[in-house]
Amino acid sequence: MSGSLTGAALLRDATANRGTAFSEAERDALGLRGLLPPAVETPERQVARVIDNLKRQASDLDRYCWLMALRERSELLFQRALLDHLAELLPLVYTPTVGQACQQFGRIFQAPRGLYVTARDRGRVRELLRRWPAGPVRAIVVTDGSRILGLGDLGANGMGIPIGKLDLYSACGGIAPGSCLPVMLDVGTDNATLRDDPFYLGLRQPRLQDDDYDALLEEFVSAVQECFPGVLLQFEDFSNRHAFALLARYRERLCCFNDDIQGTGAMGLAAVNSALRITGGKLTGQRLLFVGAGEAALGIATMVKAAMVAQGLSLEQARERCWLLDTQGLLVAGRPGLPAHKQPHAQPRAPLADLEQAISVLQPTVLIGASGMGQLFSQPVLHALARHCERPVVFALSNPTAKAECSAQQAYEWTEGRAIFAAGSPFAPVELAGRTLVPGQANNAYIFPGVGLGLLASGATRVSDAMFFAAAAALAAQVKDADLASGRIFPGQDRLREVALAVAVAVATTAWRDGLATQPRPDDPELAILASMYRPGYPACAA
Numbered sequence: 263m264s265g266s267l268t269g270a271a272l273l274r275d276a277t278a279n280r281g282t283a284f285s286e287a288e289r290d291a292l293g294l295r296g297l298l299p300p301a302v303e304t305p306e307r308q309v310a311r312v313i314d315n316l317k318r319q320a321s322d323l324d325r326y327c328w329l330m331a332l333r334e335r336s337e338l339l340f341q342r343a344l345l346d347h348l349a350e351l352l353p354l355v356y357t358p359t360v361g362q363a364c365q366q367f368g369r370i371f372q373a374p375r376g377l378y379v380t381a382r383d384r385g386r387v388r389e390l391l392r393r394w395p396a397g398p399v400r401a402i403v404v405t406d407g408s409r410i411l412g413l414g415d416l417g418a419n420g421m422g423i424p425i426g427k428l429d430l431y432s433a434c435g436g437i438a439p440g441s442c443l444p445v446m447l448d449v450g451t452d453n454a455t456l457r458d459d460p461f462y463l464g465l466r467q468p469r470l471q472d473d474d475y476d477a478l479l480e481e482f483v484s485a486v487q488e489c490f491p492g493v494l495l496q497f498e499d500f501s502n503r504h505a506f507a508l509l510a511r512y513r514e515r516l517c518c519f520n521d522d523i524q525g526t527g528a529m530g531l532a533a534v535n536s537a538l539r540i541t542g543g544k545l546t547g548q549r550l551l552f553v554g555a556g557e558a559a560l561g562i563a564t565m566v567k568a569a570m571v572a573q574g575l576s577l578e579q580a581r582e583r584c585w586l587l588d589t590q591g592l593l594v595a596g597r598p599g600l601p602a603h604k605q606p607h608a609q610p611r612a613p614l615a616d617l618e619q620a621i622s623v624l625q626p627t628v629l630i631g632a633s634g635m636g637q638l639f640s641q642p643v644l645h646a647l648a649r650h651c652e653r654p655v656v657f658a659l660s661n662p663t664a665k666a667e668c669s670a671q672q673a674y675e676w677t678e679g680r681a682i683f684a685a686g687s688p689f690a691p692v693e694l695a696g697r698t699l700v701p702g703q704a705n706n707a708y709i710f711p712g713v714g715l716g717l718l719a720s721g722a723t724r725v726s727d728a729m730f731f732a733a734a735a736a737l738a739a740q741v742k743d744a745d746l747a748s749g750r751i752f753p754g755q756d757r758l759r760e761v762a763l764a765v766a767v768a769v770a771t772t773a774w775r776d777g778l779a780t781q782p783r784p785d786d787p788e789l790a791i792l793a794s795m796y797r798p799g800y801p802a803c804a805a
């Protein structure tokens with residue numbers, strides 16, 4: 263409850279307002295009688311009204327707007343509805359609808375949320391952070407809006423992403439919304455259409471470059487450390503121009519990680535291992551072809567190779583089993599202009615430019631799309647894959663839905679139902695030849711909320727690679743035989759909170775084992791972490 267608010271002020275305070283769920287006694291004690299309709303409702307009835315209202319909206323973007331407006335009236339009811347209807351509401355507050363919301367951000371804007379640190383704030387970033395009213399802040403998700411899903415540079419419109427990610431921190435990771443802070447680092451945008459849009463809300467200037475960019479980031483991270491000691495900082499949807507460098511620069515300085523590289527890496531490794539439970543193959547026997555060689559692909563490739571090495575292959579042998587193809591063709595040694603982060607993935611062989619040709623020559627058993635280019639996995643591409651592979655594993659990781667390398671229907675149809683398919687955005691089950699095939703949602707949402715919870719529960723000072731391996735193993739262990747029987751290599755979205763708890767226990771246990779924790783290890787970590795998780799309940803008000 264927000265302190266001693268009463269009457270109309272209490273109803274206007276979104277963090278304290280319970281609307282029609284205020285009891286008779288609370289209405290008397292808090293000066294609410296007369297300000298509410300007489301019915302006293304249960305939270306369940308309030309949630310039912312939310313769902314009923316959502317059904318009557320014309321589009322998913324309208325539903326998104328309705329939910330954001332609800333949150334401005336009652337954070338508690340918003341969180342409760344999200345938790346009680348996770349699988350149903352996830353595609354609205356998160357991928358794919360959040361992508362549309364970002365594209366339309368300036369148009370659908372109702373009320374500010376989170377913190378905006380801009381290129382004009384050099385020298386006063388600390389002051390801005392101290393201005394944040396809620397607290398104490400425990401988790402920050404920050405973006406500079408430069409690579410929002412597969413939608414490119416959306417500038418300040420990208421604020422929808424940190425907001426959506428933190429909604430999952432609360433709903434799945436049980437981290438209280440009051441301790442979560444979404445941050446938009448508005449360094450300008452190179453998206454000229456946006457800069458000319460009359461409703462655009464960000465700085466209308468080109469992106470900061472080089473030293474100016476680095477200086478703002480440095481001031482921001484230093485201010486975060488000073489104002490919110492012990493906070494977890496998640497980098498999200500930064501373009502690869504900066505993402506790898508920022509991670510390298512800051513991972514030894516504070517508790518931070520890059521979700522698109524590391525969270526996706528853990529999710530991808532778990533997904534491949536789960537698919538192998540269906541095919542019966544061994545990880546060390548697979549040949550993987552990544553289409554796209556950016557954050558997501560390199561994050562997964564790095565983890566898969568390390569897992570192969572842990573299972574007995576030499577690094578050289580592991581490298582020979584992971585191929586990456588980007589806009590310039592296959593990553594091969596000596597290719598001019600290869601950036602540092604791609605070099606460890608380049609192979610000593612002749613160049614190949616074409617995807618279909620690469621499939622015929624390399625004969626992958628696992629095809630992973632992380633290109634941000636919709637429909638790259640065409641019928642000829644999937645035919646070529648299915649020609650040499652009995653049970654091809656196909657992941658179309660690019661978000662939102664229109665950017666997926668292929669749809670579930672296409673993946674199954676063009677491989678005669680033999681593909682094991684998962685995608686970054688949700689796809690409905692597909693009926694094929696009398697069978698119902700259920701695609702999994704291969705999204706880092708299965709990793710980052712649990713990682714965040716585990717880091718906070720252990721008071722981790724740094725985020726290690728070992729934590730992501732532990733997270734991947736914990737996620738894989740949550741996939742049941744019944745999931746696999748339907749073709750789904752992930753737990754259902756309705757189990758995301760359970761999955762987050764399992765991932766959190768694995769991450770915290772790693773922190774305690776490796777001396778990276780500042781919180782004492784409880785006798786029963788699972789019980790203790792579960793007990794620490796935020797639930798949008800309605801305890802009696804201190805009347």
Ligand SMILES: NC(=O)c1ccc[n+]([C@@H]2O[C@H](COP(=O)([O-])OP(=O)(O)OC[C@H]3O[C@@H](n4cnc5c(N)ncnc54)[C@H](O)[C@@H]3O)[C@@H](O)[C@H]2O)c1
Nearest residue numbers: 411412554555556557558588589633634660661686705706
């Ligand atoms: N499902 C998930 O959990 C998840 C996680 C992270 C990223 N993603 C999605 O993956 C996509 C890529 O994200 P990223 O951070 O890796 O971006 P990125 O910009 O770092 O990488 C994109 C890569 O794709 C390559 N590419 C583009 N067009 C191509 C083409 N026609 N053929 C071959 N390669 C091509 C680029 O050269 C680059 O290497 C985005 O759509 C993002 O939404 C999904």
Ligand SMILES: O=C(O)C[C@H](O)C(=O)O
Nearest residue numbers: 357411499522661705706
């Ligand atoms: O946001 C998502 O849905 C996953 C991922 O972080 C992405 O950038 O696409």
Ligand SMILES: [Mg+2]
Nearest residue numbers: 498499521522
């Ligand atoms: Mg992302």
